[in-house]
Amino acid sequence: MDDWQNVIRKRDFPMIARGNCRGKSTVYLDNAATTQCPRPVLWAMEDYWSLRHANVHRGVYCLSARATEALEETRQLTADFLRVSRDEIVFTSGATDSANMLAEAFALGELKRGDLVLATEMEHNSNLLPWLEACRRTGAVLELVKIREDGELDMEDLYRRLEKKPRLLAVTAVSNVLGTVNPLSQIVSSAHSAGAAVAVDAAQAMRCDLPELKSPDCDFLFFSGHKLMGPTGIGVLYAKAEWIDRLPPVRYGGGMLRELRIPEPEYESGVGKFEAGTLNLSGIAGLGAALEYLQVVGRRRIAAYERELLRHAEERLSSIDGLRILGAPKRRSGVLSFLLPPLQAYDAAVLLDKKGFALRSGRHCADALHARLGISGSVRLSPAFYNTGEELDRFGDALEQIAALSRTVGAGKHG
Amino acid sequence: MDEIRAEQEAILDELRQIEDDFTRYSYLLSLAALLPPCPEDVRQPENEVKGCQSHVWLKAREEQGLFRFSADSDTYIIKGLLYLLMNVLDGRPLRAAAEAELYFWKDPMLMGSFDDRRQRGIGYAAASLQKSAARLLKENSPTG
Numbered sequence: 417m418d419d420w421q422n423v424i425r426k427r428d429f430p431m432i433a434r435g436n437c438r439g440k441s442t443v444y445l446d447n448a449a450t451t452q453c454p455r456p457v458l459w460a461m462e463d464y465w466s467l468r469h470a471n472v473h474r475g476v477y478c479l480s481a482r483a484t485e486a487l488e489e490t491r492q493l494t495a496d497f498l499r500v501s502r503d504e505i506v507f508t509s510g511a512t513d514s515a516n517m518l519a520e521a522f523a524l525g526e527l528k529r530g531d532l533v534l535a536t537e538m539e540h541n542s543n544l545l546p547w548l549e550a551c552r553r554t555g556a557v558l559e560l561v562k563i564r565e566d567g568e569l570d571m572e573d574l575y576r577r578l579e580k581k582p583r584l585l586a587v588t589a590v591s592n593v594l595g596t597v598n599p600l601s602q603i604v605s606s607a608h609s610a611g612a613a614v615a616v617d618a619a620q621a622m623r624c625d626l627p628e629l630k631s632p633d634c635d636f637l638f639f640s641g642h643k644l645m646g647p648t649g650i651g652v653l654y655a656k657a658e659w660i661d662r663l664p665p666v667r668y669g670g671g672m673l674r675e676l677r678i679p680e681p682e683y684e685s686g687v688g689k690f691e692a693g694t695l696n697l698s699g700i701a702g703l704g705a706a707l708e709y710l711q712v713v714g715r716r717r718i719a720a721y722e723r724e725l726l727r728h729a730e731e732r733l734s735s736i737d738g739l740r741i742l743g744a745p746k747r748r749s750g751v752l753s754f755l756l757p758p759l760q761a762y763d764a765a766v767l768l769d770k771k772g773f774a775l776r777s778g779r780h781c782a783d784a785l786h787a788r789l790g791i792s793g794s795v796r797l798s799p800a801f802y803n804t805g806e807e808l809d810r811f812g813d814a815l816e817q818i819a820a821l822s823r824t825v826g827a828g829k830h831g
Numbered sequence: 832m833d834e835i836r837a838e839q840e841a842i843l844d845e846l847r848q849i850e851d852d853f854t855r856y857s858y859l860l861s862l863a864a865l866l867p868p869c870p871e872d873v874r875q876p877e878n879e880v881k882g883c884q885s886h887v888w889l890k891a892r893e894e895q896g897l898f899r900f901s902a903d904s905d906t907y908i909i910k911g912l913l914y915l916l917m918n919v920l921d922g923r924p925l926r927a928a929a930e931a932e933l934y935f936w937k938d939p940m941l942m943g944s945f946d947d948r949r950q951r952g953i954g955y956a957a958a959s960l961q962k963s964a965a966r967l968l969k970e971n972s973p974t975g
Contacts, residue, residue, distance in 0.1 A: 759860075759907055760885070760905060760906045762885065762906050762908070763860065763907045763908050766856055767853065767856055767857070767860075770851070770852040770853035770855075771853055792905065821860060825907055
């Protein structure tokens, strides 16, 4: 184990270092669902609630002014993280909320009957259902770009569908099941040539240090705080400045009104028009601390280490008789999903839990992908930088044992 | 102690003798293979138990005053549980099957690792069997 990694385990993630839950040995490998918060994130939120809690904007008193400053500092940090302008960062409650807001705004101001919207077969439901509903409401049509057997996006299919001049393409940067890293620059450039806007789900990609996500070419990008060491309930929607001006607000209330004129009120310009009501201020404090934490530990170092962990896991799992890894993309990041036939994913995950490994089974909110693969579910391994190669070796040993059991069960006549 | 209760106690005794959770669940998986093969007509939508996270199919019938049923699931651990349910209820007099207190499946040794939705689903399956037994009892009683 690297020294830095040992230090952060002990110092920042006590639960991970202790390695148990209710006295049971536990190795947490469900980081694609949510990551653990390091202590600086917890301190930032405690600090907010105990010393700085006040509502932002327009408060003339010191506490309110400080809270506003803190909010805007996190907006700047987020913008720096993505290398974009702070005027393009909208705070939401998470990636799902971001996608819903965006799709609602498109339904309200952009889409009309007969328009085409593209998503892909590997989308998380959060970057699919909002678009499906926006299409249903407006009479637009949603089509899914196919994926290939190896888990890569079928670029030929994408190009064919782009010829039909869609209004928008919704695409994930990294598949939350296969770990496929999509060629975003190529995708965005092709979509733009066809006149389509591009909405990127970056929920699984923010720890990957992808060059495509720095000063991104896409029109929209969104992610959740809780998948990059921040708290739940806070997320980000990045929208290019021209879209911030162009799209209508979709939520109405405090903080976004410039002047009340009935029947046509005037709303704030800029990101303010999308942030009606009181934001999740402690969550924003936590998100800011998480982004700073990742910068301090080193985004490149984290990404490189996590890639090495996944490569190590893939090598180990490939050697297990009867285990099937889903997909074989050229670039895989963050997650690795597998099956242990004839066991169902759920059976395998329960047995892994009994061996002390916390993983998720099911469709991982990627129903279209599982339907495309013709499977009812999968087991997903998603290590993070506080996991170790030794933990993955032990995980491999446990899987080996379960695979042997699975072969015995499969040999039963009635399975 | 009635036979249904005695069977449930025997199951719990067996499970208690297994020292760790992993072996206990492995045992449950191995029981899945003992569940009798399901006739083709059982895996039909009308026989699927609603509310289960796994697919569970149950089809009950009466044979010479006894409660009989076929069962299947797409999940091995659930099949293991269905096999245990079969040991407890299948071949019992209709009234006994309908009115028995079924409790073995609620034991933490079995339920400890199932999430709430699956626990509810297993409960629905057990309840559905007893409802079928009550219906068959009514249909087969002289006044039914």
